[in-house]
Amino acid sequence: MDKGLVYSGIGHFGLILWVTIGGFFIRHDDTTEVAVTEVSLISSADFAALQAAAPSAPAPESVPEVAPVPEAAPAEPVVEPVAEPPPPPPPEPDVTEVAPQAVPSKPVDPEPPSPVISEEPPVLAPSSSTRPRPKPADRVAPDPTDAPAPDAVIAAAPAPAVTPEAAPEAVVVEEPTPEAAVEEAGTELATEANKAEPLAPQSSSRPRARPARAAEAPAAEAPQTTAATRDAIAEALAATTAATGGAQTESSADAPSGPPMTSGEKDALRVAVQACWNVGSLSSEALQVTVTVAVELGQDGKPDATSLRMTEYEGGSDGAARQAFEAARRAVIRCGANGFNLPPEKYEEWRSLELVFNPERMRIK
Numbered sequence: 001m002d003k004g005l006v007y008s009g010i011g012h013f014g015l016i017l018w019v020t021i022g023g024f025f026i027r028h029d030d031t032t033e034v035a036v037t038e039v040s041l042i043s044s045a046d047f048a049a050l051q052a053a054a055p056s057a058p059a060p061e062s063v064p065e066v067a068p069v070p071e072a073a074p075a076e077p078v079v080e081p082v083a084e085p086p087p088p089p090p091p092e093p094d095v096t097e098v099a100p101q102a103v104p105s106k107p108v109d110p111e112p113p114s115p116v117i118s119e120e121p122p123v124l125a126p127s128s129s130t131r132p133r134p135k136p137a138d139r140v141a142p143d144p145t146d147a148p149a150p151d152a153v154i155a156a157a158p159a160p161a162v163t164p165e166a167a168p169e170a171v172v173v174e175e176p177t178p179e180a181a182v183e184e185a186g187t188e189l190a191t192e193a194n195k196a197e198p199l200a201p202q203s204s205s206r207p208r209a210r211p212a213r214a215a216e217a218p219a220a221e222a223p224q225t226t227a228a229t230r231d232a233i234a235e236a237l238a239a240t241t242a243a244t245g246g247a248q249t250e251s252s253a254d255a256p257s258g259p260p261m262t263s264g265e266k267d268a269l270r271v272a273v274q275a276c277w278n279v280g281s282l283s284s285e286a287l288q289v290t291v292t293v294a295v296e297l298g299q300d301g302k303p304d305a306t307s308l309r310m311t312e313y314e315g316g317s318d319g320a321a322r323q324a325f326e327a328a329r330r331a332v333i334r335c336g337a338n339g340f341n342l343p344p345e346k347y348e349e350w351r352s353l354e355l356v357f358n359p360e361r362m363r364i365k
Contacts, residue, residue: 261349265342269350272340277331279359282323289316289324290358295332299347301339303332311354328357 042050279287296307308329313321332355342350 259346261343261346265346269340269342272335273331273355276335277328277357279327282327282359283320285316285320286323286327287359289321290314290356291321291324291328293325293328293332293355293357295353295355297336297340297342297351297353299344299351301336301342303336303340305333308332324357328355331357 291313292311294307294309294311296304298304310321310325313324316324
C-alpha cells in the first residue's frame, strides 16, 4: 500500500475526530466584555465657567426679503368677427299635381231576405157572433144535457153504470148493464134558423212535414231466463199453492183471495230474490248445499224476519248448511225491505212461501 495514502487517511481521520469531539476538552469563557469609559466629576459652577469661556458662534446673516413680482395679466385674445354666410335661397315649391286618393266605396248593405209568403189561404172570420146561444135540441128541458154515448140506453132519469162485484164468500157473476142516460135536451128546439154556422175555413193547406226524429235508443234487454228455470219455479209455486191452500188461519179470513199466481209473477219474485243472493262469500262445501227456507209475507209484501227458518237441506255438513241458510236469509231480508211487487188480490197465494236455494238453480215451492 502506498505510504502517502496511509498518511493522508490517518490525517483526515484525526482531523474529523478533533472537529467532532474536540470541544469537550476545551473550556469556553462565556462572560461578556463590558465597555468602560473614563469620566471626571465637576461641579455646576465649573461647568458654567466652561460654557462661558467657550467662543460664541457667529450669528447667521439676515437674508433680505424679496418683494413678490406681480404676475402679468394674460392678454385677452382678439376674436375677429366671422362673417355669417348668406342664408340659402328658399326651396322652390313643388308644383306637381297630387293625384286624389281613391275614396273607399261604402259597403253595400245586404238586402234583407224577402219574407216567405205562405200559400195558405186566409182564414175566414165567422160572419156571426160567437156569443153563446141557447143549445138547440130535439127535446126541451130546463137543464140542458150532453148527448149520450151511442150505446147508452135512453131513460127518463140518469142512472149510474153497474159493474159486477165479487162477494167475499161466494162468487156471483153479474152481467154488466150499460149506463142509462137521458136524451140530449136544450133550451129551444133545433131548427134551420138556429143551426150553428161553421167557424172553420172550408179548406186548409197541407201541413208541413215534421223533421225526422233521432233514432230512439234501443230498449234495455230484459233478463233472460232458461226454460228449465221457469219450469222449476212453476213447479215450486204449484207445490206451495197446494201446501198452503188448506192451511188458512183466522187472521187470513179477511185477507183478499184471488186466482193463482201466473208464471210471470212467480218468475218476477224469483228474479227479485236471486238479485240479492250473494254466494261469493260461501265456502266450497256450502256451495254444494241446497237449503229450503220458509218465510211469511205481510200484505205489503215485506217478509217477516222472525219467520225465516230452514226447513231442510241436502248435501254438506251442518256448518255448511248453516252458512248457506244465512246467505239465503240475508237475500230475502235485503230484497224484501221495500216489499216484493206481488198482486195484493192474491195474498192468500203468496203469504207463506218456501224458497229452495240451490247454487245451480233457484226455485220456489
